[in-house]
Amino acid sequence: MQSHCHILVIIMDTYATITPNWQLHIPVSLRKTAGIVTHGRVKVTASTGKIIIHKTKNDYVSKWSGAFRVKNPIPADKIRDYIDYSS
Numbered sequence: 778m779q780s781h782c783h784i785l786v787i788i789m790d791t792y793a794t795i796t797p798n799w800q801l802h803i804p805v806s807l808r809k810t811a812g813i814v815t816h817g818r819v820k821v822t823a824s825t826g827k828i829i830i831h832k833t834k835n836d837y838v839s840k841w842s843g844a845f846r847v848k849n850p851i852p853a854d855k856i857r858d859y860i861d862y863s864s
Contacts, residue, residue, distance in 0.1 A: 791806060811832055813832050816832060819832060820833050
């Protein structure tokens with residue numbers, strides 16, 4: 778018994794603009810085709826003349842990124858003043 782595997786590749790030409798701050802908006806049609814349906818982290822690779830964006834699973838750590846803020850941060854140059862050297 779033979780089994781066959783068929784792979785369908787859809788190539789879409791869509792144009793976008795890179796802003797002066799090096800930001801790029803990925804058009805909805807490309808996001809849907811790639812299966813990227815929520816914002817978050819992606820894997821980005823590059824080779825000569827192209828940048829490739831890979832869909833990834835959002836991990837637990839990046840999900841909470843930026844969710845917690847320190848109310849009274851200690852300036853780096855004052856850290857030693859807050860260390861208890863008594864032990």
